[in-house]
């Protein structure tokens with residue numbers, strides 16, 4: 310999920326058995342409307358089956374890009390990126406570029422790439438799922454805007470015999486247990502869903518990840534701008550005053566609240582009702598000037 314058209318409502322981008330990518334835009338009543346398949350050079354993108362989209366700003370130019378994974382039996386490389394040549398709210402794609410590891414493209418079967426900061430150094434890393442259940446972490450040894458990947462560690466070991474580890478994994482992350490670190494949720498071909506709680510001991514990379522997340526993701530108001538980073542499960546967010554009166558709708562990113570009186574406010578994010586969120590999440594924010 311992502312806010313594809315930047316209207317403040319989370320949209321759905323699907324990967325598909327037949328290799329297409331389709332955008333479903335969310336309506337204010339939370340229903341979804343298909344906006345059609347994603348195109349490159351004006352033609353629908355189709356991969357070599359079992360496509361996987363990860364929408365992110367790969368090169369940090371302020372415009373969302375498409376990180377794509379595919380099955381790739383006959384047509385590797387299987388992880389590549391389309392850089393957005395349009396705007397952030399109306400993406401346009403042309404050529405794609407293979408993502409490399411150790412200088413080589415990925416040819417693993419049925420790749421599921423996720424770009425996310427996971428090792429605590431502040432630069433987004435590549436998490437890769439592949440056919441035999443394994444989930445790998447390629448730490449970014451380049452920069453956040455120009456990632457470079459070499460070696461990996463297995464977050465989930467391959468299971469080529471029993472296929473009981475979640476084969477092949479389709480991956481997402483959220484702080485499921487609310488302890489400040491990211492836990493992993495995967496689903497598989499056989500219809501199982503796996504929750505793997507982050508058990509990295511304190512004092513290793515996870516600690517700095519947690520501190521970074523706390524520092525960077527909490528809501529604050531600076532010079533009249535409320536910067537909001539929302540959960541992937543948030544559908545919409547609003548700002549309320551201390552009396553419970555709804556003041557305004559909020560969008561992910563910058564919100565101009567300069568006209569509001571100083572004081573305490575509450576941000577309420579309406580989510581999908583997953584554990585730990587209930588029907589919504591409320592956070593306090595102070596406006597000091």
Ligand SMILES: [Ca+2]
Pocket residue numbers: 311312313314315316317318319320334335
């Ligand atoms: Ca949207």
Ligand SMILES: [Ca+2]
Pocket residue numbers: 365366367368369370371372373374392393
């Ligand atoms: Ca970009």
Ligand SMILES: [Ca+2]
Pocket residue numbers: 426427428429430431432433434448449
């Ligand atoms: Ca990193």
Ligand SMILES: [Ca+2]
Pocket residue numbers: 483484485486487488489490491492507
């Ligand atoms: Ca957690």
